[in-house]
Amino acid sequence: MMQWDDEQADLATLIGMLPNPDEFKTIERSEYGDEYETHGDLWNTVAAVLPQVRKAANNCPACILAALRQARIPLPIDGFDYKAETRSMMDDYVSSNEREHY
Numbered sequence: 001m002m003q004w005d006d007e008q009a010d011l012a013t014l015i016g017m018l019p020n021p022d023e024f025k026t027i028e029r030s031e032y033g034d035e036y037e038t039h040g041d042l043w044n045t046v047a048a049v050l051p052q053v054r055k056a057a058n059n060c061p062a063c064i065l066a067a068l069r070q071a072r073i074p075l076p077i078d079g080f081d082y083k084a085e086t087r088s089m090m091d092d093y094v095s096s097n098e099r100e101h102y
Contacts (some may be wrong), residue, residue: 007058008060008063009056009057009058009060009063011063011066011067011070013056014053014056014057014063014064014066014067015067015070015071017049017052017053017056017067018046018049018053018067018068018071018073019042019045019046019049019071019073020071021039021042021071021072021073021074022072024039024040024041024042024045025037025038025039025040026038026039026040039074042073042074043077043078046068046073046077047077047078047079050064050077050079050080053067061082061085061086061089062082062086064080064082064085065080065082068080
């Protein structure tokens with residue numbers, strides 16, 4: 001769980017931990033001749049490194065999202081739900097503040 005007084009993670013370090021999506025990109029052609037982009041094993045590779053990214057980011061959802069977006073990782077990805085993780089973090093924060101005030 002992220003602590004509110006944790007130091008902000010270095011974004012360049014987080015980005016460097018993620019795979020380059022260009023290395024996974026291929027252009028496929030449908031039977032009708034339409035071209036479309038696929039990303040092969042990109043999401044499995046991201047899922048494999050996500051625990052290390054979480055640790056380096058102090059489990060900060062905003063930091064993780066920033067790294068994913070800056071690394072040009074197509075979203076959504078399994079194992080990361082920004083909205084749910086942010087809500088959980090804020091619920092923990094409110095709960096801890098309520099305990100301190102009573």
